[in-house]
Amino acid sequence: MQKTSARLLALLSLLQARRDWPGALLAERLDVSPRTVRRDVDRLRELGYPIVAVKGPDGGYRLDAGTRLPPLLFDDEQAVALAIALQIAATTGAGIEEAAARALNTVRQVMPARLRGRIDALQVTVVERPETRAVPRVDGGVLMALGAAVRAREVLRFDYASPPGADERGAQAPPRRVQPHHLVTWGGRWYLVAWDLDREDWRTFRADRITPRTPTGPRFTPRELPGGEVAAFVAGRFRGSGGSDWPCRGEVILDLPAAAVSRYARDGVVEELGPDRCRLVLGSWSWAGLAATIGRFDADIEVVGPAELKRAFAHLARRYAAAAGEGA
Structure with missing residues (x-):
């Protein structure tokens, strides 16, 4: 027969493995008498494990949730x-x-x-990447409150702070009312994906700007997220569209090796055309933003299309020429 300490650990492991255990089955598994099982259950209770008796023809035991954290057992x-x-x-x-x-x-x-x-x-x-070193930290209590509302499917009310540098003159904005659906991370930040009840549209909110209000609102039936997949939805929102693709996508030829471009092309498509020449298909939230991103490769560029991308390069060329003239 096992020593008492080893038997207690074995009993605790069994109780963690399934919801309800008949007393006779526990005794059989541990190769002890039902009376010994009862004594061992009492010892575990003294250690803080909330083990409740299960009523039924055979009786039994269940490891329940408690009010404090007892010693834990991990494999x-x-x-x-x-x-x-x-x-x-x-x-x-x-x-x-x-x-x-x-x-x-x-x-x-x-x-x-x-x-x-x-x-x-x-x-x-x-x-951390340089652009994410100053990412604001989110209070753990806020994350817990948001996660609880998502799980309970309860309408959430919260104050939403304006971004730094925004004009905050005038009356304080009323609290937002949303149906919270997902709590996600993106680029080192936490976001709440929710259906905005007042604007009747999907929104993503920075968690570090949220101050939850209590109590929460009524329960709701979750709406279907556009596209059905939260990762694709969030990626689309940060690309500037409600779908899973960039609103602006263009194609260029760069005088650079494909291997040098692919490291910085994010989700772009790079095709090798020669030792020092490649084709790049890339997207962005605007044509000017796309042209500026491609310009960072510091190489000769041939625009394949579309025309909007060519006009964006011309627009940036005029802007940069004017800036150079002012600095001369």
Whole structure:
């Protein structure tokens, strides 16, 4: 027969594996008597595990949710996954970096040596792009409130701060009323995807600008998201369209190797035409923006089309020429 401590861990592992366990089946699995199972259940309760008795012909037990966090039991793979997740928590922008570091240290201290070696071998270094270093952190309480409203399918009311530099004169804007559908991350920021009840349209809101109001509103039946897939929808919104493609797409030939262009083409299509020549098909939210993006490659450009892209290059050429003249 197993020692008491080992048997308790085995019992806890079984209770975590399924919702309800008949007492007789637990006794059979542990190779003990039903009376021993009852005593072990009482010991786990003393440790803080909320185990409730299940009524029925055979009786049984269930590991329920409690009011405090008791000691947890993880298998090897769960422990490694948890430690890895805590290491990369700094990339979420959720303002939980310090808490994640403390949690990782706690988990590591109780890991057996064989698992600590696996975790120590994986050291994650977060390298932020220059344009995302100043990304505002989101209060964890705000994320919890948004996530709870999404899960409960309850109308959410919140104040929405204006972006820095915006004209904030006049009366304070009324709170927004939305049906929250998804909480997502994009480019290091958190966003709420929701149906705006007052504007009767889909909107994406920066989570760091949201101040939730309480209480939440009534429950709602979720609408179907355009395209049906949240990742494609959000990508389309940030490209400047409601669909999954850029509103402006053009084709050019660059006097650069395809390998040099493809590293910076994002979701563009690069086709090799020769050792130092390639075709690039790229999209953007505007024709001027597309022309400026292509101009960053610092190479001779041949515009294949469309005409809107050619006009955008001409417009930028005049603007840059004027700027050079003013600086002369």
